[in-house]
Amino acid sequence: MDQFKLTLPNKREYVISARLAATSIASVFGFDIEKIEDIRIAVGEACNNVVLHSKEADSFEMVIELKDETMTVYVCDTGKGFEVDKMPPVIDPHDYSGSGLGLFIIETLMDEMKVHSTDEGTTIIMKKRR
Amino acid sequence: MALKIRHLYSERSERWEVKLMGELDIDSSTALKERLSEILEEKTADVIVNAEDLEYIDSTGLGMLIGVIKQLKTNGKELIIVNPQDSVSKLFRITGLDKVFTLREE
Structure with missing residues (x-):
């Protein structure tokens, strides 16, 4: 497996x-x-998502792993987190409030998406197969 | 690539023509919002956004444009996006926002 790590200012x-x-x-x-x-x-x-919702974190990390046919991207921050269950499952384009659209887009474009969020930080895990 | 914005008012068609070049993202959407506010304050009119050289748009760009559309609708005006690239059209389509925006080829 090949792995890349990038730490970015928030x-x-x-x-x-x-x-x-x-x-x-x-x-x-x-x-x-x-x-x-x-x-x-x-x-x-x-x-x-990090820049908008984890403002208390000074930086965040992106880790990319390449294994077999799959690219996995982890975007990790140390912000206060959010309640994943409260994100809307679908977007109503005629009544768009600005909330949840980014995660909806990730889920649609990638093969897999998971979000782990606690009061110590959030990690978004995305997988795409070749 | 940063976002470049050009605008002019067409007296003939009585509308603003705004050309976007580059990437409309979390960093550049504020600049576009400010530019559109300025021109619509100068003259309230329909806005035609030429997106043929717009290479990227994200949810913050979409959200900003939705706000402009709502503002225009209260004045009976509209915002139309013309000649979007396939990658930009795809984002409108998968979010269902192609039902909110008018996208067309010219």
Whole structure:
């Protein structure tokens, strides 16, 4: 298994750096263009989630693992967390409140998504198969 | 790539024409929101967003545009997105927001 770790300042201007790193690694791993674009968007949304909802964390970490046919991305922060069960399961486009859209997008674009959130931090785990 | 924004008011079609180039994300959506607020304060009119060179949009960009659409609707105006790239169209489609926004080819 190949593993990459990137620690980023918890600032909105560095989210693009996480996207660029993830897409570069996905390209080397052999994903097609459409799947690379899915990964780019999903990683961006996971990092947005940190910047918007874990403001008390100074930095956050992105870990990428490549194994067999699967790329797994972990986006981990040490913020206060949120109640995953309270996120809306579906988005009503005509009554969009701004809440939950990012996670909904990740779940749609990636093959698997899990969110672990406690009062000590949140980890979003995303998997994409080639 | 950062977001570049160009705008002009078309007297002939009586609408704002806004061209976006680059990435509309959590870092750049505030700049676009401010620019759209400025031009709509100058003149309330329909807004045509040329998205042919828009390479990326995320949920914060979508959320910001929804806010602009709501503001325009109260004045009987609309926002139309023209010539979006496939990756941008896909995000509107999977979120169901293609039912809220008018997307078209010109």
